[in-house]
Amino acid sequence: MPDTLVALPASVSTVFDSVVTRNPHEPEFQQAVHEVLHSISPVLEAHPQFEEGGILERMVEPERQIMFRVPWVDDEGTLQVNRGFRVQFSSVLGPYKGGLRFHPSVNLSIVKFLGFEQIFKNALTGQGIGGAKGGSDFDPHGRSDREIMRFCQSFMSELWRHLGEHTDVPAGDIGVGAREIGYLFGTYRKITNRHESGMFTGKGVQWGGAEVRTEATGYGAVYFAQEMLAVHGRSLSGTRVGVSGSGNVAIYAIDKAYQLGATPVTASDSSGYVVDDAGIDLALLRRLKEVERERISAYVAHRPGARFVEGARPWEVAVDVAIPAATQNELDELDARTLIGNGVRVVVEGANMPTTPGAISALQQAGVLFAPGKAANAGGVATSALEMSQNAARQRWSFADSEAKLHAIMKGVHDAAFSAAERYGRPGDYVVGANAAGFERVAHAMLAQGVI
Numbered sequence: 001m002p003d004t005l006v007a008l009p010a011s012v013s014t015v016f017d018s019v020v021t022r023n024p025h026e027p028e029f030q031q032a033v034h035e036v037l038h039s040i041s042p043v044l045e046a047h048p049q050f051e052e053g054g055i056l057e058r059m060v061e062p063e064r065q066i067m068f069r070v071p072w073v074d075d076e077g078t079l080q081v082n083r084g085f086r087v088q089f090s091s092v093l094g095p096y097k098g099g100l101r102f103h104p105s106v107n108l109s110i111v112k113f114l115g116f117e118q119i120f121k122n123a124l125t126g127q128g129i130g131g132a133k134g135g136s137d138f139d140p141h142g143r144s145d146r147e148i149m150r151f152c153q154s155f156m157s158e159l160w161r162h163l164g165e166h167t168d169v170p171a172g173d174i175g176v177g178a179r180e181i182g183y184l185f186g187t188y189r190k191i192t193n194r195h196e197s198g199m200f201t202g203k204g205v206q207w208g209g210a211e212v213r214t215e216a217t218g219y220g221a222v223y224f225a226q227e228m229l230a231v232h233g234r235s236l237s238g239t240r241v242g243v244s245g246s247g248n249v250a251i252y253a254i255d256k257a258y259q260l261g262a263t264p265v266t267a268s269d270s271s272g273y274v275v276d277d278a279g280i281d282l283a284l285l286r287r288l289k290e291v292e293r294e295r296i297s298a299y300v301a302h303r304p305g306a307r308f309v310e311g312a313r314p315w316e317v318a319v320d321v322a323i324p325a326a327t328q329n330e331l332d333e334l335d336a337r338t339l340i341g342n343g344v345r346v347v348v349e350g351a352n353m354p355t356t357p358g359a360i361s362a363l364q365q366a367g368v369l370f371a372p373g374k375a376a377n378a379g380g381v382a383t384s385a386l387e388m389s390q391n392a393a394r395q396r397w398s399f400a401d402s403e404a405k406l407h408a409i410m411k412g413v414h415d416a417a418f419s420a421a422e423r424y425g426r427p428g429d430y431v432v433g434a435n436a437a438g439f440e441r442v443a444h445a446m447l448a449q450g451v452i
Contacts, residue, residue, distance in 0.1 A: 005034050005357055009041040015056045022061075026109030028328060032116045032353060033060055035372075039435035042424040047443070054451070055443045062115065064088040066162055067108065070136055072154045074147050083107075084155050086134035087115040088168060092445040094128040095166055097381060099173030099202075101135035102180065111135060113328070114173075114352055118381070120438030121374040124413045127385035132168055134159070140175045152183035160188050165198040165392075171384045172202040174247070174327075178209070198391035201384035210387035212402040213380075218252025218325070219403070220379015220410045221350040221371075225321055226260060227414040228346055228369045228430070237261030239345075242319035243280075244268045245326035246289045246296055249350045249377070253323050254280055266314035268326065269296040273314040276306035318342035325350030333358035340366045349373035360431065375417045375434035382409040 008016055019033050037056070044051050066086040074080055085108060088096045098118040101110075111133050119131030136155060140148055162168060172181055185200045203209035212219070226236050241257045241264040243250050254264040263279045269289075274280075274296055284302055288294040297308045315322065315335035322344050324331045328351065336359035339347070347363055348371040349355060355363075355370075363370045383406055390396060397405075413434075420440070421433030 005031070006038065006361070008034065008037055011041050011044050011051070012037040012056065015060060018057070019060050023109070023112070026112060028109045028113035028353070029116065031357070032113040035353075035357065035431070036116070036120065036435050036439070039432045040439050042426075042432075043436050043439055043443075046424070047440075049447060050443045053447050055446055058446065058451075059090065059119070059442065060116070062087050062089045062112065063091060064162075065108075065112075066134075066159070068158045070138065070151065070155045070158070072147075072151045075144055082136050082138040082151070084134070084136045084158060085111045086159055086162060086168070086170075087111050087132060088162070089115040089131040089133075090119045090442060091130040092442060092449060093123055094130050095164075096132035096168035097122055097129035097171070097384065098132040098134070099171045100176045100180075100184075101133070101173035102138045102140050102175030103135070104137055104139045106135045106137045110328075117352055117374050119442060120435060121378045122381055123438040123441040124375055124416055124434060125378050125382040125385065125409055126412060127382060127409075129169075129381070129385050132170075133173075134170060135173065135176070138175075140180070145179070148180060149183045152180055153187045156184050156187035157191070160191050163188065163199055165196045165388070169199055169201060169384075169388060171200070171381070176202075177248070178202065178204045198388045201387040203387070208387075208391055210383055210390055210402055211397060211399040212406055213383045213387055214248065215252040215255070215403075216383035216406055217249045217377050217380035218254070218350060219256045220382065220406060221249070221253050221323055221325070221348050221376045222256040222260065223379070223407055223410040224371050224376040224414055225323070225346055225348045227411055228348070228371060231418065232369075235261070236321070239263070239320040240265055240318070241321045241323065242266045242314050242317050243323045243325055243350070244273070244314050244330060244354075245324075245351065246285060247326075250323075250325040251282070251286055251289070253325055253350055254282055254285070257321075258282065262321065265319065266317050267296060267299070268314050271295050271297060272308055272310040272312055274299045274306050274308050275314065275317050276303055278305055315339050319344060321346045321348065323348050323350045324354035326354065327351055328353045329356050331355045331359050333362050335359060336362040339363075340368060344368055347371070348376045350377050352377065364429065364431075369428070369430070371430050372434050374438065375413050375430060378413050379406055379410055382406060382413075
């Protein structure tokens with residue numbers, strides 16, 4: 001587990017100890033639970049009925065955990081076997097909702113940390129959706145379309161029985177884009193003999209997908225940064241922005257940052273990062289990563305003023321706003337202190353839990369505005385819920401209408417987190433605010449529905 005976790009208040013420490021005992025080899029899940037528990041003791045003090053009702057003890061235990069084998073045959077005729085996962089954490093606010101991730105790093109701990117975060121993220125959107133996550137340790141990189149189709153068909157041949165538009169509605173995540181969603185949905189439709197458009201989100205726009213869904217997480221993170229700055233009478237315009245990653249979230253964070261007058265100067269992948277002081281060439285980045293599937297180092301061959309730094313992360317570059325948008329625990333305490341020394345003012349999590357506990361503490365102590373992913377990157381799942389609404393009504397909204405709804409939701413998420421932080425005596429602390437606001441909504445619903 002990264003950094004050293006601080007001591008928890010007595011009101012929640014026994015719950016965390018139980019989580020560690022029951023889940024001894026799941027450091028990411030333990031970290032996610034610790035981060036929430038550390039924030040919500042003021043909520044428990046204000047609402048003793050939550051403790052009496054065993055809300056925490058129930059909330060940290062998934063409603064259902066599904067793990068299964070996924071056998072498939074590659075193009076050489078060799079049998080391959082992967083693991084599939086779906087952790088359905090909470091359905092108290094609505095059907096389970098959360099993405100599927102296909103990546104070699106996927107294991108039960110990763111899926112549970114993501115699913116636990118999803119409970120609060122989804123609650124913050126106010127969209128009436130529960131929390132879940134899933135995926136597989138399958139690596140789609142370098143695989144043919146036929147191999148990916150066969151894998152998706154095998155994966156869905158087991159998972160389908162646990163899904164449905166009123167039960168569990170998956171979406172994409174790392175390694176799962178429109179291609180994979182298409183294969184997964186097609187298999188579900190074939191097996192069930194039902195065309196439930198609303199049981200999968202992230203679909204192609206031509207066959208039920210929502211406008212802005214592709215852009216939503218990156219756009220939403222930048223909208224959240226804009227709201228944070230606006231509270232202090234500042235703007236994104238004229239700022240220098242550092243972004244990690246070069247996938248979907250990073251690309252559209254860069255896009256929206258440009259639209260709001262900022263200059264994004266970095267992008268990265270697992271091999272290193274590029275810095276382009278003139279501003280990242282978005283069209284070039286998209287071509288290299290989305291079409292040619294190149295490493296980020298190829299960027300500098302087309303931009304003489306840019307430089308590539310191998311095996312490093314972009315947090316050594318001086319920026320006003322940092323958006324970690326790659327993967328969990330990618331920004332540690334040393335990175336945070338480097339950013340602080342270089343004058344960073346805002347850090348917004350575009351990825352899920354990309355900032356380690358020590359880094360968060362350092363940023364907050366230095367007065368840097370910090371937005372946790374469960375609030376800042378909620379745009380993706382919020383737009384997924386909008387897609388569900390369109391599918392249910394057999395409607396299709398324009399890009400402009402969908403983006404306006406996304407912007408309004410992100411403002412609502414910001415305001416809920418901001419006001420909760422003030423209400424519980426931690427003004428400006430978006431970690432406390434996001435956790436408290438999301439927890440309150442879920443806890444009240446759990447009490448109302450009884451011990452189930």
